[in-house]
Amino acid sequence: xxxxxxxxxxxxxxxxxxxxxxxxxxxxxxxxxxxxxxxxxxxxxxxxxxxxxxxxxxxxxxxxxxxxxxxxxxxxxxxxxxxxxxxxxxxxxxxxxxxxxxxxxxxxxxxxxxxxxxxxxxxxxxxxxxxxxxxxxxxxxxxxxxxxxxxxxxxxxxxxxxxxxxxxxxxxxxxxxxxxxxxxxxxxxxxxxxxxxxxxxxxxxxxxxxxxxxx
Amino acid sequence: xxxxxxxxxxxxxxxxxxxxxxxxxxxxxxxxxxxxxxxxxxxxxxxxxxxxxxxxxxxxxxxxxxxxxxxxxxxxxxxxxxxxxxxxxxxxxxxxxxxxxxxxxxxxxxxxxxxxxxxxxxxxxxxxxxxxxxxxxxxxxxxxxxxxxxxxxxxxxxxxxxxxxxxxxxxxxxxxxxxxxxxxxxxxxxxxxxxxxxxxxxxxxxxxxxxxxxx
Numbered sequence: 416x417x418x419x420x421x422x423x424x425x426x427x428x429x430x431x432x433x434x435x436x437x438x439x440x441x442x443x444x445x446x447x448x449x450x451x452x453x454x455x456x457x458x459x460x461x462x463x464x465x466x467x468x469x470x471x472x473x474x475x476x477x478x479x480x481x482x483x484x485x486x487x488x489x490x491x492x493x494x495x496x497x498x499x500x501x502x503x504x505x506x507x508x509x510x511x512x513x514x515x516x517x518x519x520x521x522x523x524x525x526x527x528x529x530x531x532x533x534x535x536x537x538x539x540x541x542x543x544x545x546x547x548x549x550x551x552x553x554x555x556x557x558x559x560x561x562x563x564x565x566x567x568x569x570x571x572x573x574x575x576x577x578x579x580x581x582x583x584x585x586x587x588x589x590x591x592x593x594x595x596x597x598x599x600x601x602x603x604x605x606x607x608x609x610x611x612x613x614x615x616x617x618x619x620x621x622x623x624x625x626x627x628x629x630x
Numbered sequence: 631x632x633x634x635x636x637x638x639x640x641x642x643x644x645x646x647x648x649x650x651x652x653x654x655x656x657x658x659x660x661x662x663x664x665x666x667x668x669x670x671x672x673x674x675x676x677x678x679x680x681x682x683x684x685x686x687x688x689x690x691x692x693x694x695x696x697x698x699x700x701x702x703x704x705x706x707x708x709x710x711x712x713x714x715x716x717x718x719x720x721x722x723x724x725x726x727x728x729x730x731x732x733x734x735x736x737x738x739x740x741x742x743x744x745x746x747x748x749x750x751x752x753x754x755x756x757x758x759x760x761x762x763x764x765x766x767x768x769x770x771x772x773x774x775x776x777x778x779x780x781x782x783x784x785x786x787x788x789x790x791x792x793x794x795x796x797x798x799x800x801x802x803x804x805x806x807x808x809x810x811x812x813x814x815x816x817x818x819x820x821x822x823x824x825x826x827x828x829x830x831x832x833x834x835x836x837x838x839x840x841x842x843x844x845x
């Protein structure tokens with residue numbers, strides 16, 4: 416029985432590496448930490464086959480984080496899971512408008528999802544570097560639509576919303592239109608824990624990068 | 631394109647019901663709302679095959695919630711995802727000690743996981759009705775060990791921690807020892823979103839039950 420956190424993590428990643436090899440799943444070296452973190456957070460090695468990375472996703476994400484990134488989270492679970500200490504050390508900040516009064520009022524008035532209204536509020540009032548969308552397919556759709564209509568594209572879109580209505584379609588659209596570097600998970604699977612795993616893996620890489628430069 | 635939240639939810643559950651029928655997956659009527667909610671939250675119908683329900687899990691969970699349940703959450707993501715408005719209407723409360731200073735100090739001193747120390751704190755100082763463990767396998771192990779050693783069993787254990795080190799083993803132990811009614815997800819898969827889906831589905835059932843009695 417392994418009960419020490421560092422031993423658990425080490426053994427866990429050893430097993431994940433073995434599973435990736437066993438399944439014959441190959442990824443570019445640079446994205447491997449993110450792939451492993453997503454497998455770690457879902458307990459599901461099969462999820463790796465649906466992960467897609469824009470070629471500039473890692474470099475742009477890390478660059479943005481090192482400059483102190485504004486991260487939009489579609490739901491509170493994503494916001495609460497982010498490594499806030501690490502992000503603060505990089506000078507970054509989290510935004511989540513899903514429970515915002517203005518957003519709630521607009522959603523009620525228009526009949527649209529709160530997720531759509533939250534993205535619209537984020538784009539209207541804030542400069543968002545990274546969109547982390549883990550739950551609501553309509554948040555991703557609203558973002559794609561806004562950029563198409565002239566909103567400035569963010570530095571990185573982590574688009575891994577979940578579900579059977581729209582999620583697979585809007586994620587396919589993200590990959591096809593590629594309005595900004597993206598990380599996505601094709602198909603119906605997704606979720607807040609996956610978005611968090613990706614953001615936190617990037618924060619870890621950005622911190623390591625800073626530390627290595629400081630040495 | 632479906633953009634109204636109530637339409638999205640309705641269509642989503644229609645699709646999930648179709649998938650369950652197509653896969654030939656049958657569940658007792660009473661647990662179906664929970665099964666569907668877990669599929670909804672993961673976008674993965676295959677997850678249903680690993681779900682296990684103690685025969686008294688639903689009735690005990692709903693009874694506890696209607697009396698105003700204390701719910702322990704192993705991590706902040708679980709705590710933040712719970713339907714707090716619904717739970718408050720039932721008089722319930724959420725506890726999460728993962729960032730508690732005492733817990734952090736103890737974890738540092740002992741070298742054990744914060745999750746273990748958080749469960750120990752919960753059992754020492756509070757009467758917990760429902761344990762919702764979505765992330766940390768060692769939290770489930772600590773709970774099983776404590777009950778074995780004489781701690782009063784809770785009304786319901788939602789034990790769906792995730793990962794490759796301990797998760798499958800401790801969940802198998804939960805089902806085998808059955809120290810209290812439980813809901814679990816066998817194997818390595820699991821996660822905070824699944825724990826939240828199960829808790830929120832139970833809260834919804836408890837509220838519906840109250841409303842139907844009030845009519």
